[in-house]
Amino acid sequence: MKKRIQILLTALALVVLAQSNLSAQDNALSPYLGTWALTLPPYDGAFNAGWLEVTQEDGYIGASVLWYGGSVTPVSHAFLEGGDLVVTFTGNRNLNGDKQAMVTSWLQMHLERETLQGIRYSPRTDGTSVNRESFFGTKLPPDPPAPNLSNVKFGPAIKLLDQNSLKGWEIIGEATNGWSVSNGVLSNNPVQNDPNHHIHYGNLRTVQEFEDFNLTLEVNVPEGSNSGIYLRGIYEIQVFDSYGKPLDPHNMGALYSRITPTMAAEKPAGEWQSLDITLVDRHVTVILNGKKIIDNQPVRGCTGGAITSNEFIPGPLYLQGDHGTVEYRNIVIKPVVD
Numbered sequence: 001m002k003k004r005i006q007i008l009l010t011a012l013a014l015v016v017l018a019q020s021n022l023s024a025q026d027n028a029l030s031p032y033l034g035t036w037a038l039t040l041p042p043y044d045g046a047f048n049a050g051w052l053e054v055t056q057e058d059g060y061i062g063a064s065v066l067w068y069g070g071s072v073t074p075v076s077h078a079f080l081e082g083g084d085l086v087v088t089f090t091g092n093r094n095l096n097g098d099k100q101a102m103v104t105s106w107l108q109m110h111l112e113r114e115t116l117q118g119i120r121y122s123p124r125t126d127g128t129s130v131n132r133e134s135f136f137g138t139k140l141p142p143d144p145p146a147p148n149l150s151n152v153k154f155g156p157a158i159k160l161l162d163q164n165s166l167k168g169w170e171i172i173g174e175a176t177n178g179w180s181v182s183n184g185v186l187s188n189n190p191v192q193n194d195p196n197h198h199i200h201y202g203n204l205r206t207v208q209e210f211e212d213f214n215l216t217l218e219v220n221v222p223e224g225s226n227s228g229i230y231l232r233g234i235y236e237i238q239v240f241d242s243y244g245k246p247l248d249p250h251n252m253g254a255l256y257s258r259i260t261p262t263m264a265a266e267k268p269a270g271e272w273q274s275l276d277i278t279l280v281d282r283h284v285t286v287i288l289n290g291k292k293i294i295d296n297q298p299v300r301g302c303t304g305g306a307i308t309s310n311e312f313i314p315g316p317l318y319l320q321g322d323h324g325t326v327e328y329r330n331i332v333i334k335p336v337v338d
Contacts, residue, residue, distance in 0.1 A: 029056060031111055032085045035301055036137035037309035038116075043068055046173035049234070049306035052116075052137060054078070054085065063087045065107070067120075069304040071250070071257035076104070085109045093125045101125060114139065140311070143298040147281045154214055154334040160206060160317065161186055161331050168207050172307065175202030178321055186328040188227070188321045203305075205233065205318035212336040215277045215317065218329050221252075223269035225324035228256065231279045232315030233307040235299050237286060239326060241269040253288040256303045261286070261293035272329075280336060282311060 038050030051066040061078040065087065075087040088106040095101055103125060109118035116137030123130050160168060163184050171177050178190040178201040190201035210232060219239055221227060227239040235255060242251035242264075249260040253275065265288040267273050276287035279299075286294040302309045305320065319328065 028080055028083055029054075029061060029085075032109075032116075035140045036116055037140055037301065037311065038066075038135055038137045039309060040068060040135045041133050044173050044175075046307055047305065049302045049309040050135065050137075051301040051309060053301075061085075065089075066257075066302065066304055071304060072301075081108075083110065095125065109137075140301065143300065144281050144283075146283050146296045146298070149278065149280065149285065149296060152212075152280055153337050155337040157332050157334050158208075159332055161329065166204075169204050170207055171202035172205050172318060173202065175200050175322070177202055179204050184329055186319075186331070188319070188324075188326050190321065190324065201322045203230075203318055203321050205230075205307075205316040207316070209314040209316050210333060210335055211314045212280045213278075214334045214336075215279075215332070216275065217331040218272050218274050220272050220327040221269060222325050225269070225326055226320075227323055227326040228305070228320035229275070229277070230303075230306065230316075230318040230320070231277065231284070232311075232313075233318050234302045234309075234311055234315055235279070235284065236303040236305060236320070237275070237277055237284075239320070242266055243268045253286050253293050255284055255286075255294065255297075255299060258300065258303060259284070259294050259297050261288070262295070263291060263293055265289045265291035265293050 032054045033056060034054065036052040038052055040048045040050045042048050047068060050068060051072065053064045055062040063075045063078040064072050065075055066072045076090040078087045086106055086108050088104050090102060090104045092100045093103050103123055105120065105122045107118050107120050109116050118135050120133045120135065121130050161184060162168065162181060165181055166179060176199050178188050180187055192199060221239055221241050224241055228236040229239060230236050238250060238252060238254045238256045240250065240252050243266040245251060247260055247264060249257050251261060252266045253261050267289060273289055278285040282299050283296050284294055284299050285296050302311065308315065317333065
C-alpha cells in the first residue's frame with residue numbers, strides 16, 4: 001500500500017512539475033504575443049519598415065515576418081531560449097554551378113521594457129562568417145472596430161496631378177527618374193537598354209502628406225507589368241496585370257500579400273481601370289472598376305516596400321516605379337475632416 005501511495009505521489013508531482021513548466025513557458029511567451037511594427041536598418045536610403053506577428057496555437061509558437069519588401073512569410077520555426085524569442089528562416093541558396101546549399105538565418109529577440117530588441121543573423125553562403133543587423137519593434141494595438149463610413153466626412157477634393165509637370169511630386173531616395181507628365185497623364189518608363197547593367201528606377205511620392213482619405217484614380221497597366229499605390233507610404237494597393245488569374249492577395253486591387261479581393265474585377269492589360277480607395281481608422285475599402293473587392297477590412301501592419309512601419313503618422317501617396325511601365329491619370333484625394 002505504501003509503495004502504491006509513493007507511486008501515486010510521484011506521478012502527481014511529475015504532473016504538477018510539467019504544468020508548472022508549461023505555465024512558466026506561457027508566462028515567458030506572453031509578452032511577445034501579438035503584432036509588432038519593426039524598424040530595420042536603413043535600406044536604399046529610404047526604407048526601414050518591417051512587421052512581425054507572434055502566435056500560439058495548439059501548444060506551438062508560430063510567427064510571420066515581413067522584412068523590408070516582398071510578402072509576409074511564415075518562419076520555419078519559433079522557440080524560446082533563455083527568455084529570448086528566436087525565429088528561423090531556412091531556404092536554398094545558389095552555389096557555383098548547379099549546386100545549392102540550405103542556409104538558416106534567424107532573429108533573436110528580447111524585451112527591454114516595452115521595446116522589442118533584436119538581431120538578425122545571416123550566415124554567408126560560403127559559411128565563412130555571419131552578418132548581424134540590429135532592429136527594434138513596437139507592439140501594435142489591437143485592430144480598431146470598423147468605422148461607419150456613412151458618418152465619415154471628407155474635405156474638398158485635391159487634384160494631385162499637374163497637366164504637364166511633376167509639380168508636387170518627388171523621387172524617393174537616390175534613383176533614376178522614369179516618370180513624366182503629359183496632357184494630364186503620369187507615365188513611368190523604366191527603360192533597361194543594357195542587359196549587363198540594371199538601372200534602378202525610383203518610386204514617386206507626393207510632397208504633401210495625408211492621414212485618412214478617399215482616393216480615386218485611373219490606371220493603365222501593360223501586359224505583364226507591375227506597379228503599386230502606397231497609402232500614406234505604408235500600405236500597398238497592388239497594380240498588376242492579373243486579368244484572368246485566380247483570386248490572390250497579389251492581384252490587382254489587393255492589399256499586397258494581406259487582403260485577397262473578394263472577386264476578380266480587373267480589365268485586360270492596356271485598358272484604363274478605375275480605383276476608388278478609402279482608408280479610415282486602419283481599415284481599407286477598395287472599389288475596382290465599379291465593383292467593391294475589399295469592404296472596410298482592417299489593415300494589420302505595413303506591406304513590403306513601406307517607407308515606415310509607423311501607422312499612426314501622416315504620410316505621402318507613393319507610386320511604385322521600380323517594377324514596370326504604367327500610366328496614371330485623374331488622381332484625386334479627399335482627406336477626412338473632423
